[in-house]
Amino acid sequence: MEAILQYVLTGLSVGSVYAMIALGFYVMWSAAKAVNFTYGDVFMLGGVLTVVLVEMGLPLLLAGGGALAIAALAGAVIERVFVRPFNREANAIGWMLTTIAVGIMLESFTTITYGPLGRPLQTPFVEQPIRIGGSGIYPQELILPVALVIVTFALEGFYRRTVLGRAMRAVAFNRVAAGLVGIDADRITLLAFALAGAIGALAGFLIAPVIQASSSMGVVVGLKGFMVAIIAGIANARGVVIVGVVYGVMEKMIEGYLSTAARDAIGFTIMILALLIFPQGLFGRREVQKV
Amino acid sequence: MNASASPILFVSDLRVSYGRIEAVRGVTLTVNKGEFIGVIGSNGAGKTSMLRAIAGVLRPAGGSVAFEGADTTGAKSHQMVARGLAMVPEGRMVFADQTVRDNLVLGAYSRVASDPKGVEEDIEKTLDLFPRLKERIAQQAGTLSGGEQQMLAIARGLLSRPRLLVIDELSLGLAPKILDMLFPVLTDLNRQGLSILLVEQMASYALAVTHRTYVMENGRVLFDGASADLAGDDRVLDAYLGRRGKH
Structure with a gap:
């Protein structure tokens, strides 16, 4: 019984990371009908840059804020330079290639400058684990689901209640119509990628104290976040969040009851099966036909 | 002329x-x-x-x-x-997943931040042209009939104050x-x-x-x-x- 509680709690934590990454993919896809496959590395930047800024002497929150700002800027630059020019025609896929390539370059560059090893990020919430029966969980890990809930509701509020958010939905719904009411769809798309960059970096910043910040921390997480988004149906924010959290918990269950080695093999198998049965995603609409 | x-x-x-x-x-x-x-x-x-x-x-x-x-x-x-210059596009292209009011607000996108009051007044004036839209102001635009959507598309176009x-x-x-x-x-x-x-x-x-x-x-x-x-x-x-x- 205690083991299950442990799996659920750590699962919620890692699932919140997947959910936030998937949410970022949702934000980008909505605006551009393209995504940024460097996104796992933008997530990585959130952790790594915080560590670097802390080592330079900045207080933790300021360092985290700085990392978020830089990641947002990186998201915008990636959109402008590596997505937009390769997404001009309908059904263009050039952006896939460019963003995958840039992601690898980002990771290599980080490995060269920051080093290949992970570095710890000290916060008050990883000093003492909370004991649950035989094992424990760090308070830091419990911050992640809380952050996910806040980000989800904040994002929904932004989309529904602010003019900029409504404009972003208008661009998502119909780019031509958005232009015809005076919305600069290109600018809105740039902002969407910046917003996604900040969300991804926030996840990286929050998980770094638990897993250590390394140049390679983003690769698999980015891929899983993307798969979560696709399985959920990338055009549904709530679905994306639910699937992300559930996938995290499921992973921890597999880890606990079978083995860590079995985790990704079984996890990805389930993802593929889900996609086979629900080609539009569990919560999806027919996105392709709409375009 | x-x-x-x-x-x-x-x-x-x-x-x-x-x-x-x-x-x-x-x-x-x-x-x-x-x-x-x-x-x-x-x-x-x-x-x-x-x-x-x-x-x-x-x-x-x-x-x-x-x-x-x-x-x-x-x-x-x-x-x-x-x-x-405002254009009412073929097929109306209203923002179906947003309310009639939000569609109208988006019509005035470029000045809604600087002049929310003026936009509010303009929305009222425009609604007087199309009383049917007034009744449906809180509805999702996608639930409107074709004729109502066309009214909304025109109203939305007018809200940018075109010449x-x-x-x-x-x-x-x-x-x-x-x-x-x-x-x-x-x-x-x-x-x-x-x-x-x-x-x-x-x-x-x-x-x-x-x-x-x-x-x-x-x-x-x-x-x-x-x-x-x-x-x-x-x-x-x-x-x-x-x-x-x-x-």
């Missing part, structure tokens, strides 16, 4: 291509201030492509567009809106009863000083409300003239008003 009237829109030798297919092959067209201009022609004549190039949705392949005396060739649609309103296929998919309601609204707006460029497949409606009409075929203007004259012109009667028996 006399020769000394100043043009609000002057389109010269406009060309639009999709790859190697030329949809518009050198159209020249003028809308003078205060005019209500119609463009008729059969399906595929290049009318929509021409409008899209004027409104900045498409980049023209050649020729020029001048709005209020300034060259706007190749300007983007959001820039044209800022300059005072030229460009409308693509007003009648598409709408019942005559709705059209009998929509066209008088346009006539009123025109009488209040709004210049209108209307592309319309239902030639009889367009000829009845506009001052002048251009007839387009195969990407070119075949001829143009006062709408009242064209309504009695043999070429128009045969091709667009469905008169039979004479060839």
Whole structure:
């Protein structure tokens, strides 16, 4: 019984990371009908840059804020330079290639400058684990689901209640119509990628104290976040969040009851099966036909 | 309209291509201030492509567009809106997942942050033109009927405070009863000083409300003239008003 509680709690934590990454993919896809496959590395930047800024002497929150700002800027630059020019025609896929390539370059560059090893990020919430029966969980890990809930509701509020958010939905719904009411769809798309960059970096910043910040921390997480988004149906924010959290918990269950080695093999198998049965995603609409 | 009237829109030798297919092959067209201009022609004549190039949705392949005396060739649609040209697109394109009110607010996108009060007043004024929208103000736009969506698309266009309103296929998919309601609204707006460029497949409606009409075929203007004259012109009667028996 205690083991299950442990799996659920750590699962919620890692699932919140997947959910936030998937949410970022949702934000980008909505605006551009393209995504940024460097996104796992933008997530990585959130952790790594915080560590670097802390080592330079900045207080933790300021360092985290700085990392978020830089990641947002990186998201915008990636959109402008590596997505937009390769997404001009309908059904263009050039952006896939460019963003995958840039992601690898980002990771290599980080490995060269920051080093290949992970570095710890000290916060008050990883000093003492909370004991649950035989094992424990760090308070830091419990911050992640809380952050996910806040980000989800904040994002929904932004989309529904602010003019900029409504404009972003208008661009998502119909780019031509958005232009015809005076919305600069290109600018809105740039902002969407910046917003996604900040969300991804926030996840990286929050998980770094638990897993250590390394140049390679983003690769698999980015891929899983993307798969979560696709399985959920990338055009549904709530679905994306639910699937992300559930996938995290499921992973921890597999880890606990079978083995860590079995985790990704079984996890990805389930993802593929889900996609086979629900080609539009569990919560999806027919996105392709709409375009 | 006399020769000394100043043009609000002057389109010269406009060309639009999709790859190697030329949809518009050198159209020249003028809308003078205060005019209500119609463009008729059969399906595929290049009318929509021409409008899209004027409104900045498409980049023209050649020729020029001048709005209020300034060259706007190749300007983007959001820039044209800022300059005072609004387009009501074919198929309405209302934001179906947002409420009627939010659609209207987005119509005033460029000034809603700086002048929320003025936008509120404009929304009220615009709703007076279309009382049906007032009843549905909190509904999702996607739940409106086709006619109501067309009203919303026009209202949304008006909220950018345009000096030229460009409308693509007003009648598409709408019942005559709705059209009998929509066209008088346009006539009123025109009488209040709004210049209108209307592309319309239902030639009889367009000829009845506009001052002048251009007839387009195969990407070119075949001829143009006062709408009242064209309504009695043999070429128009045969091709667009469905008169039979004479060839």
